[in-house]
Amino acid sequence: MKISVIGVGYLGAVHAAGMAELGHDVVGLDVDARRVRQLEAGRAPFHEPGFDETLRRGLDLGRLRFTTEYEDIAGADVHFLGLGTPQRADGFGADLASLHAAVDALAAVLPARDGSPTLVVGKSTVPAGTARGLAERLERIEGVRLLWNPEFLREGFAVGDTLEPDRVVYGVRDPEAADAEIRMLDTVYAPILDGGTPRLVMGYEAAELVKVSANAFLATKISFINAISELCEATGADVTDVSRALGMDDRIGSRFLRAGVGFGGGCLPKDIRAFIASAEDLGVGQSLGFLREVDAINQRRRVRVVELAREMLGPLRGRRITVLGAAFKPDSDDVRDSPALEVASRLMAAGAHVTVTDPEALKNARGHVEGLVTVEDTAEALRGAELVLLLTEWRRYRDLDPSVAAELVAAPRIIDGRAVLDPRTWRAAGWELRALGRPDAPAPAGTQAGTAGQPAAHEPPAAHEPPAAHEPPAAHEPPAAHGRAAAASTAGPDPAAPLLSRG
Numbered sequence: 001m002k003i004s005v006i007g008v009g010y011l012g013a014v015h016a017a018g019m020a021e022l023g024h025d026v027v028g029l030d031v032d033a034r035r036v037r038q039l040e041a042g043r044a045p046f047h048e049p050g051f052d053e054t055l056r057r058g059l060d061l062g063r064l065r066f067t068t069e070y071e072d073i074a075g076a077d078v079h080f081l082g083l084g085t086p087q088r089a090d091g092f093g094a095d096l097a098s099l100h101a102a103v104d105a106l107a108a109v110l111p112a113r114d115g116s117p118t119l120v121v122g123k124s125t126v127p128a129g130t131a132r133g134l135a136e137r138l139e140r141i142e143g144v145r146l147l148w149n150p151e152f153l154r155e156g157f158a159v160g161d162t163l164e165p166d167r168v169v170y171g172v173r174d175p176e177a178a179d180a181e182i183r184m185l186d187t188v189y190a191p192i193l194d195g196g197t198p199r200l201v202m203g204y205e206a207a208e209l210v211k212v213s214a215n216a217f218l219a220t221k222i223s224f225i226n227a228i229s230e231l232c233e234a235t236g237a238d239v240t241d242v243s244r245a246l247g248m249d250d251r252i253g254s255r256f257l258r259a260g261v262g263f264g265g266g267c268l269p270k271d272i273r274a275f276i277a278s279a280e281d282l283g284v285g286q287s288l289g290f291l292r293e294v295d296a297i298n299q300r301r302r303v304r305v306v307e308l309a310r311e312m313l314g315p316l317r318g319r320r321i322t323v324l325g326a327a328f329k330p331d332s333d334d335v336r337d338s339p340a341l342e343v344a345s346r347l348m349a350a351g352a353h354v355t356v357t358d359p360e361a362l363k364n365a366r367g368h369v370e371g372l373v374t375v376e377d378t379a380e381a382l383r384g385a386e387l388v389l390l391l392t393e394w395r396r397y398r399d400l401d402p403s404v405a406a407e408l409v410a411a412p413r414i415i416d417g418r419a420v421l422d423p424r425t426w427r428a429a430g431w432e433l434r435a436l437g438r439p440d441a442p443a444p445a446g447t448q449a450g451t452a453g454q455p456a457a458h459e460p461p462a463a464h465e466p467p468a469a470h471e472p473p474a475a476h477e478p479p480a481a482h483g484r485a486a487a488a489s490t491a492g493p494d495p496a497a498p499l500l501s502r503g
């Protein structure tokens, strides 16, 4: 089929390459001419495992092109809308300006068609009610039908999530009278649906709500365990013990129950805020009032890391601090609302000399924080540090050898902001280790998991709770060598890795 994808940011670029991979004839459109040139040259504008290959394959096979001109996409059968919906500058709500501008520009070039309809398929994350409004405008053109088909892809797993999603959701104006457009989108996704992926048809508003509810639920789950983490800090409990035991309850599940410095990125933070704003606009603000607390808990974790640094060093002015990680999560170069970078900025504001290292995100980080000192090589970044903060759990940082690292730093002090290091090993190597939600010193013998024959927090999950194939590997696990997880690997080897990594 002839397909266009309007807006080739993270979501749109991966979707365009994914649709070419399914065998369609795809044109990606963006108003950003630089990005279009980059994609056309086969250069990925962001770090996403597996994307470069998919992009190049589409280009080489002649199935994928990019343009800035709406005339070039006018004749497509299906137009996907992959525009970003960032947080508004003046409040919590979603900024839909680029989505509306794209729909206006598209409407101006869409030819009237009889016979098979022209489909416009929204993928952007939007407040409930948006699709119905857009349909009013678009469906005035003969033969045009709008579907809302939210995207659930995760950075680091975006290609796999596009080609093998958990489910496909179609939002339509009237589920009883949408056969033609449903059949048409089924044709687009045929290889995915033939593989057994469930497809759910519902009204526009339900489809819009599925997406924001999913992100709100995930954010809530993370903030829940981080709230428990605060309780752990007050009582001397270890949050990794609590999380592990909670996760073994099938009704709760272990995914998104990792405590630490919290969630960031281009989706969860802005989506929960947009959801709050949307509920208020609908007159049911009370319903999502708890999401304000979810946001507040998340923000508090960032502040807590800085407090911990002060507890360890005293006044921060002039102290040399190394931050391991700049991306909002491993396997990504995205620094939008990154907890690691916010902590680094706060430390800098307190007068510390901060050095940040990350395998992929340093270029973006420099563009985000003025005056940020970045060092690519881990060993070099560690050299002379009076305090180290692990804030993004890239494999190379989880695997650091504490004895080798101790030789490099000026003083062996570390804050584990993702609860991924084994405190006993690090302390045995001479490190003063503090971790969010974990006791400052080993509890008396026999009272701690791991000392009483219990699996320690750094051990793999119990056999009955395997991570799903599409789940990002938990911090303590090696990435799976098969399925969708295989697409996600840590970035190329760190020159210092052989020196620093344990076994």
Ligand code: UDX
Binding pocket: 151, 152, 153, 154, 155, 156, 215, 218, 222, 255, 256, 257, 258, 259, 260, 261, 262, 263, 264, 265, 266, 267, 268, 328, 329, 330, 472
């Ligand atoms: C998220 C949703 O998962 C995805 O479905 C949606 O389409 C877009 O938003 P993404 O932003 O790529 O995806 O990141 P995700 O893997 O969800 O992680 C979000 C943040 O939560 C990261 O900062 C991560 O470090 C943090 N996190 C995740 C935790 O702090 N604890 C956890 O247990 C899991």
